[in-house]
Amino acid sequence: MTTTPSSTDSQSAGNDYGTHPGARANGIFKGLSTGAGVLILVTLAAVATFLLVEAWPAFVSSSEDLGQEVSFIKPEDGQSLMETIGFLVYGTVLMSVIALVIATPISIGIALFISHYAPRRLAQTLGYLIDLLAAVPSVVYGLWGVAVLVPFLNPFYQFLADYLGFIPLFAAPESGEIFTGRVAMSAGIVLAIMILPIITAITREVFLQTPVLHEEAALAMGATRWEMIRMAVFPFARSGMVGATMLGLGRALGETMAVLMIISPGLTLSPYILQPNQHNTVAGYIALQFPEANAMGVSSLVAMGLALFVITLLVNMLARWVVSRRSEYSGAN
Amino acid sequence: MSKRIDINNLNVYYSQFLAVEDVSLSIEPKAVTAFIGPSGCGKSTFLRTLNRMHEVIPGGRVEGEVLIDGVDLYGKDVDPVTVRRHVGMVFQRPNPFPTMSIAENVLAGYRLNNKRVSNSDAEDLVESSLRGANLWDEVKDRLNKPGSSLSGGQQQRLCIARAIAIKPDVLLMDEPCSALDPISTLAIEDLITDLKDQYTIVIVTHNMQQAARVSDTTAFFNIAGTGKPGKLIEMNDTTTMFSTPSEKATEDYISGRFG
Ligand SMILES: Nc1ncnc2c1ncn2[C@@H]1O[C@H](COP(=O)(O)OP(=O)(O)OP(=O)(O)O)[C@@H](O)[C@H]1O
Ligand SMILES: [Mg+2]
Numbered sequence: 001m002t003t004t005p006s007s008t009d010s011q012s013a014g015n016d017y018g019t020h021p022g023a024r025a026n027g028i029f030k031g032l033s034t035g036a037g038v039l040i041l042v043t044l045a046a047v048a049t050f051l052l053v054e055a056w057p058a059f060v061s062s063s064e065d066l067g068q069e070v071s072f073i074k075p076e077d078g079q080s081l082m083e084t085i086g087f088l089v090y091g092t093v094l095m096s097v098i099a100l101v102i103a104t105p106i107s108i109g110i111a112l113f114i115s116h117y118a119p120r121r122l123a124q125t126l127g128y129l130i131d132l133l134a135a136v137p138s139v140v141y142g143l144w145g146v147a148v149l150v151p152f153l154n155p156f157y158q159f160l161a162d163y164l165g166f167i168p169l170f171a172a173p174e175s176g177e178i179f180t181g182r183v184a185m186s187a188g189i190v191l192a193i194m195i196l197p198i199i200t201a202i203t204r205e206v207f208l209q210t211p212v213l214h215e216e217a218a219l220a221m222g223a224t225r226w227e228m229i230r231m232a233v234f235p236f237a238r239s240g241m242v243g244a245t246m247l248g249l250g251r252a253l254g255e256t257m258a259v260l261m262i263i264s265p266g267l268t269l270s271p272y273i274l275q276p277n278q279h280n281t282v283a284g285y286i287a288l289q290f291p292e293a294n295a296m297g298v299s300s301l302v303a304m305g306l307a308l309f310v311i312t313l314l315v316n317m318l319a320r321w322v323v324s325r326r327s328e329y330s331g332a333n
Numbered sequence: 334m335s336k337r338i339d340i341n342n343l344n345v346y347y348s349q350f351l352a353v354e355d356v357s358l359s360i361e362p363k364a365v366t367a368f369i370g371p372s373g374c375g376k377s378t379f380l381r382t383l384n385r386m387h388e389v390i391p392g393g394r395v396e397g398e399v400l401i402d403g404v405d406l407y408g409k410d411v412d413p414v415t416v417r418r419h420v421g422m423v424f425q426r427p428n429p430f431p432t433m434s435i436a437e438n439v440l441a442g443y444r445l446n447n448k449r450v451s452n453s454d455a456e457d458l459v460e461s462s463l464r465g466a467n468l469w470d471e472v473k474d475r476l477n478k479p480g481s482s483l484s485g486g487q488q489q490r491l492c493i494a495r496a497i498a499i500k501p502d503v504l505l506m507d508e509p510c511s512a513l514d515p516i517s518t519l520a521i522e523d524l525i526t527d528l529k530d531q532y533t534i535v536i537v538t539h540n541m542q543q544a545a546r547v548s549d550t551t552a553f554f555n556i557a558g559t560g561k562p563g564k565l566i567e568m569n570d571t572t573t574m575f576s577t578p579s580e581k582a583t584e585d586y587i588s589g590r591f592g
Contacts (some may be wrong), residue, residue, distance in 0.1 A: 112527075120391070134338065150483065211428075213424065213426060213428040214428055214430060215389075216386065216389060216424065216428070216496075217424070217428040217429075217430065217492070218430075218441075219386065219389055219417065219497065220386055220417055220421065220422035220424070220496075221417060221418070221421060221422075221441065221442035221445065221495065221499060222414050222415065222416075222417040222418030222419075222445055222446075222499070223414070223442075223445055224414050227445055231430060231441060235430065235431075235432035235433075236431075236432070284345065
């Protein structure tokens with residue numbers, strides 16, 4: 001950069017090391033990619049600033065004032081702004097965790113099948129199908145959840161409550177209430193299907209990158225395929241699997257439509273995932289209340305959005321950090 | 334412990350491609366047999382058929398017989414996983430498991446057969462295997478460090494320790510020194526000479542001097558041209574092979590007048 005020739009004269013004057021034909025394109029590309037990087041940072045900062053500025057009025061006004069002004073904030077019923085945020089964050093995390101518990105083992109199983117068990121042709125087809133799952137809009141998942149999945153699952157919920165009802169998680173609805181199936185469990189299952197593709201895709205990539213060298217080392221000493229996977233593939237892929245799971249969690253946390261359509265919402269901190277009117281998510285709640293909200297109401301909703309933003313950001317940062325630690329493991333040679 | 338291997342009319346294919354054609358030879362127990370030959374003539378391919386590792390490669394298959402002390406490796410009731418527990422293998426590039434400690438690397442294969450290993454047994458096995466691989470003195474103070482923290486030559490000896498920890502009948506080595514410096518190479522050659530008291534050893538090498546130094550018997554493979562199958566040209570006592578080979582091609586290859 002420091003030795004740009006000032007004229008053709010200085011070039012012909014004998015400096016053969018000044019510039020080269022690719023320099024210009026390289027400079028342009030550098031500018032473009034730096035610009036793109038900066039743009040992302042600026043956007044992120046703008047979103048964060050917007051959230052803070054908009055949420056500020058709701059944060060600073062007293063609980064009573066807010067209760068007077070905003071229809072859905074009811075401090076007298078234990079639903080002040082902070083309490084509501086608490087319930088919603090709890091509901092969001094609860095359903096996302098249900099989704100993860102279901103989706104992670106299945107995704108890893110599918111990914112392993114694709115990378116290490118299936119014949120090549122079948123593996124490819126299966127890979128495409130999984131990617132297709134990611135292309136289904138979430139409204140469609142919501143519709144399908146309500147129309148097909150919930151009626152299908154409801155008998156299982158009754159069965160679960162009958163036999164495992166002594167575990168609080170699976171407690172049956174209060175007498176008088178019926179099993180509707182429109183509960184956190186259903187939302188979690190639909191979320192699980194929605195995050196399955198991303199977890200599968202990432203873990204599959206990581207599994208495929210396992211060095212053949214290490215796989216053969218395991219096989220050559222008489223490991224079965226499963227033993228080889230445990231010896232060579234999992235240790236290599238561990239952080240990739242954690243990272244993939246967390247990216248899936250990030251997606252589940254922000255999902256709105258499907259949950260909104262499936263669940264009968266409620267605001268509690270209850271563990272009863274088979275009971276309706278117990279839980280809601282931040283995103284679902286915002287979508288529900290937004291159309292009717294006045295200025296202060298919007299400010300309150302933005303405050304909830306800010307909470308979701310912070311959680312999602314933390315989860316994604318943690319995921320990136322875990323994935324980046326992989327370089328330490330990639331190991332020998 | 335050590336066993337003889339008889340190979341009868343073996344063809345090896347990758348899908349439709351015939352890589353090695355009609356090889357028949359015998360490998361003596363308690364001796365070192367070297368395979369030499371130009372690149373691409375199928376030495377690795379052939380070596381891998383001796384513990385069915387070629388089956389790991391898509392399309393890899395054989396026709397013919399491989400008898401280990403009379404038992405056909407490709408017989409009906411033979412499980413390749415079990416075969417590999419009896420016929421160990423060391424690869425061209427050292428491949429210890431990077432996330433395992435040195436000690437765990439040595440135990441890795443042993444643990445496959447013995448789910449529960451008492452601490453003292455494990456320590457004994459680690460020590461005896463590492464001693465067997467001439468590595469004990471160099472690593473005894475850092476057994477819990479990762480296997481990837483060793484030098485290339487040490488890693489290769491760790492891989493040998495790992496292979497002998499499961500007490501195989503046969504040890505296959507595919508160019509075990511080609512990634513190593515001359516000093517590590519000598520260390521491994523000494524080790525091979527020690528190990529042949531207990532094991533049947535088969536080694537692939539591109540290094541004539543190495544074949545001459547370590548092996549008792551040498552087999553020369555050659556290939557007529559690209560796309561043609563590799564064939565066994567000649568097999569004999571190493572001293573005879575290197576002084577008075579009976580085939581012209583062998584003599585040309587050994588004296589460097591090749592291709
Ligand atoms: N995975 C594979 N799939 C298809 N063909 C293969 C595969 N590996 C090797 N071959 C072919 O088989 C033939 C023998 O290869 P092989 O690796 O056994 O040779 P080699 O004698 O070990 O050579 P080198 O001395 O270079 O290691 C070659 O023609 C090679 O192209
Ligand atoms: Mg080879």
